Amino acid sequence: MNREQVSRVLQQHGAVMVLGVLVIVGSLAFDSFATTGNAASVVVSSSFLAIIAIGMTFVIISGGIDLSVGSLFVLGGVLGAYGSQYGLVVALLLPLAVCGLVGLLQGLVIARTGMAPFIVTLAGLLGVRGLMLAISDEGATTYLVEDRAFAALGQGNVLGLTYPVYITIALSLAAMVLLQRTGFGQNVYAIGGNEQAAALMGVPVVRTKVYVYLMSGLLAGLAGALNAARLSSGVTILGIGMELDVIAAVVIGGTLLTGGAGGITGTVAGVLLLGVIQSLINQVGNLTSAFQQVVSGLFLALVVVAQRLLSKAQRLT
Amino acid sequence: MRRTDLEPVLEARGISKRFPGVLALDGVSLALRPGEVHALVGENGAGKSTLIKVFTGVYQPDGGELRHQGQPAAFGTPMDAQRAGISTIYQEVNLVPMMSVARNLLLGREPRGRFGVIDAAAMNGEAERVLAGYGVDTDVRRPLRSLGVGAQQMVALARAVSIDARVVIMDEPTSSLEPREVETLFGVIRRLRDQGIAVMYVSHRLDELYQVCDQVTVLRDGRVAHTGALAGVERLRLISLMLGRDLSEVRSQGTTRFSRDRAGTGTGTGTGTDGGQGRRSPVIEARGLTRRHVLDGVDVSVRPGEVVGLGGLLGAGRTETAKAIVGALPLDGGQVLVAGAPVRTGSTTAAIRAGVSLLPEDRKAEGIIPTLSVRENIALAALPSLGRGGVVSDAKIDRVVEIFMRRLRIKAASPHQLVSELSGGNQQKVLLARWLAVRPKVLLLDEPTRGIDVGAKAEVQALIDELALEGLGVLLISSDLEELVEGADRILVLRDGAVAGELSGDDVTEERIMATIAEQADG
Known part of the structure; x- marks a missing residue:
């Protein structure tokens, strides 16, 4: 392998490799780390972030960004809990419909007007947060999950892993096929790689972008609803600022913030990495969870520098 | 068929x-x-x-x-x-x-x-x-x-x-x-x-x-x-x-305002560039400028007071040669010497400090800053020399701006008018003023009269003459053959990124330039 190929492999699979190394180091250093209980807790708590990150991966590969997902996650939770009084179907469809609609609108504005995704979805973040506060009486009303079946969706488990973990796995596999093996996936890469060229090559740029933001909104709403089912209530404070964790996980996973390259495997690894780092810091004991953010931040900075160097190496050789 | x-x-x-x-x-x-x-x-x-x-x-x-x-x-x-x-x-x-x-x-x-x-x-x-x-x-x-x-x-x-x-x-x-x-x-x-x-x-x-x-x-x-x-x-x-130059028409009198007196071809009024310049050492010398696919061992030298023309078709490497000299084009090989001293290639800062200035071809994209005033546009490149300890002196700027606006006859309502409101010709003069304000030894002019009206064109051409008379070395790039022939003492013709021929004295004619461009590249 030459330098270029090594760089490419590191870019695409670096997150998986680092994840492997961290798990091994953690297992050797801490007795309580390599237990099934700990592994399950990392996986379970990561699953919600992962669902949102799948949508974000599509958005970022297409050359965009979606800041509204944190707010949509919270809104999805509140709507899911609220809707659960009318049964499982409403509890799932209500958040999907509202969050999907927000995603669709953002996508239409971005794709049709050419406005910067950063600004459009920042507006979405603020607007959706306001909407969430309005239906929860400024956060004073916490809707409790009434429907047993809905609660079971978030809490039930098979082989020590809750249903949301299996849903995440299924969604990840579907997303991989969608991204790698369909025309839509190819169009997402093409738009992020060179939008002008993609248009000249006959890629439906507007439609593809709209779908990407629609998908991101739907997945954020779904994750919120599942989280509400897990907690048995629509919590109005958890999830604020979550969009940044999601973006960090996607970037750590090797997806280029400039678009055009990346993948679902890396994103899942990126999400797990954040979870493992938190778990390791918990093992150290006397460190607070705030310290976890410092480490995550440093790690993200390292990844970004490494990506810059790697993409340079790939272009030069 | x-x-x-x-x-x-x-x-x-x-x-x-x-x-x-x-x-x-x-x-x-x-x-x-x-x-x-x-x-x-x-x-x-x-x-x-x-x-x-x-x-x-x-x-x-x-x-x-x-x-x-x-x-x-x-x-x-x-x-x-x-x-x-x-x-x-x-x-x-x-x-x-x-x-x-x-x-x-x-x-x-x-x-x-x-x-x-x-x-x-x-x-x-x-x-x-x-x-x-x-x-x-x-x-x-x-x-x-x-x-x-x-x-x-x-x-x-x-x-x-x-x-x-x-x-x-x-x-x-x-x-x-x-x-x-x-x-x-x-x-x-x-x-x-x-x-x-x-x-x-x-x-x-x-x-x-x-x-x-x-x-x-x-x-x-x-x-x-x-x-x-x-x-x-x-x-x-x-x-x-x-x-668009008819072969028979070429010999007719030109209409440019250049008045260069080339030894042997007395088209002008005799402005005193004598044969003595031939003995003066070059103020700038570029040797073997090379960049893959773009330039192939281009040698250029300009003596003080000399106007050297760069001819050739579009894509022959004229603009690239100028950019290479001023450090705006990364090179695979070659050397640039100003007054005998080597200048680091690939750095515009080094080139400007050594006294080389480029008036770029694309005035809008690479030259004027439309949101700034005439005064600010003129002073931009010279700012480091117009102050002390990094603090720029307003009085010094005013003086320099005033001198050049008068000298280049820049028509603006005031120094504070936005440069984007001026005509193309005046914008070009503002750019010329910007580079003259840094007191260069060599001026590279890439299509200095493109897109400006006839009157302004003549003024700019007369200005180029004056500057050369004062001892500046000028490299003139132009697609206008007449402008090249009337304005330059010597012409280098480029083809496919290499020097295809050098014309001087009686050979500086439109016919000879065209013939040099047309020569079949051997091999």
Whole structure:
């Protein structure tokens, strides 16, 4: 392998490799780390972030960004809990419909007007947060999950892993096929790689972008609803600022913030990495969870520098 | 040979296209017939790219008719043109560099397996098979950008042709190809021709035109200057058609305001540049400037008080030479000496500090800062010398700005007027003032009179004269042959990134420049 190929492999699979190394180091250093209980807790708590990150991966590969997902996650939770009084179907469809609609609108504005995704979805973040506060009486009303079946969706488990973990796995596999093996996936890469060229090559740029933001909104709403089912209530404070964790996980996973390259495997690894780092810091004991953010931040900075160097190496050789 | 019996697959009839202030195309008619390779030539601003954009649906014509396979046609978007079988290959590869070769080639037409899912193995196999026919032998799973530019160009070509093209338009396809790749390209073009596909070939490299084209259309100032079989047009005549200089007309008196007195050719009034300058050592000397595909060992030297002209067709490396000297173009090799001392290449800061200034070709993109005032634009480059300890003195700026506005006769309401509100000629003078304010030893002028009105043109030309008289070394780049001949003491003619000849004394004539450009490159 030459330098270029090594760089490419590191870019695409670096997150998986680092994840492997961290798990091994953690297992050797801490007795309580390599237990099934700990592994399950990392996986379970990561699953919600992962669902949102799948949508974000599509958005970022297409050359965009979606800041509204944190707010949509919270809104999805509140709507899911609220809707659960009318049964499982409403509890799932209500958040999907509202969050999907927000995603669709953002996508239409971005794709049709050419406005910067950063600004459009920042507006979405603020607007959706306001909407969430309005239906929860400024956060004073916490809707409790009434429907047993809905609660079971978030809490039930098979082989020590809750249903949301299996849903995440299924969604990840579907997303991989969608991204790698369909025309839509190819169009997402093409738009992020060179939008002008993609248009000249006959890629439906507007439609593809709209779908990407629609998908991101739907997945954020779904994750919120599942989280509400897990907690048995629509919590109005958890999830604020979550969009940044999601973006960090996607970037750590090797997806280029400039678009055009990346993948679902890396994103899942990126999400797990954040979870493992938190778990390791918990093992150290006397460190607070705030310290976890410092480490995550440093790690993200390292990844970004490494990506810059790697993409340079790939272009030069 | 032209088969005039065949119906044109694509035809322009009296096409006009107007932009604010310019008539870019003025009643242009051109017919592309199946199985012909049609050269489209013309200098900058002749209307070539506008015509291509009309053919490919990027622009809508204001007048005239576009006909496709005998029927009137209107292409609202590039996609419409593509669907009608018109493919375009641009000078810069318009593909997605980070995607694999196979995916670029087959995007939108990937072979499908079960459930409509893309069959990656079949896709890669097909890509390999298709590309083998274009002399590209590579792992098609690699990202496109890992290929050389030539191979990328071939992928673009293969993609364009495989979309059932009836017409292929190539805009300077060889500008970044190696000679071997050019041969492959020509092979592909001949194959297309034999398959009955019409090829429109745009290039400034005359050698190539004669190798591969059978028809030619020359555009000049938005009109067709000539159209017909290429075989009947000799090289020198083609150049004179492009440049719009009739061979017999060349000897007539010029209209520029230059008054250079070249030893031997007394066209001017005698301004005192004597033969003595020949003995003075060069103020700037560039040796062996080389950059792959762009410059090939260019040597230039300018003595104090001398105006050296750089001639040649568009794409011959004139602008690149100037940029290389001033450090704005990374070099693979070569050396620049100012007053005998070497200057670090690839650094504009080093070049400016050594006393080299460039007035760029594209005034809007590379020169003026439209949101700043005349005063700020003039002072910009000289700021470091107009203060102490990093704090700029307003009084000093005012003095410098006042001197140059008066001296260059810049017509502005006040120094505080926005530079974007001035006329093109005055903007050019502001830029000239900016560089004169840093007190350069050498001034590189790239098309200093393009796009400015006649009066301002004459003023700028007179100014160049004055500056040289004061001892500045000037390198003058111009597509206007008259301007070069009247304004320069000596002319270097570039062709394909190398110096094709140097003209001095009696040889500085428009005819000699054209003849030098036309000389067949040996080998």
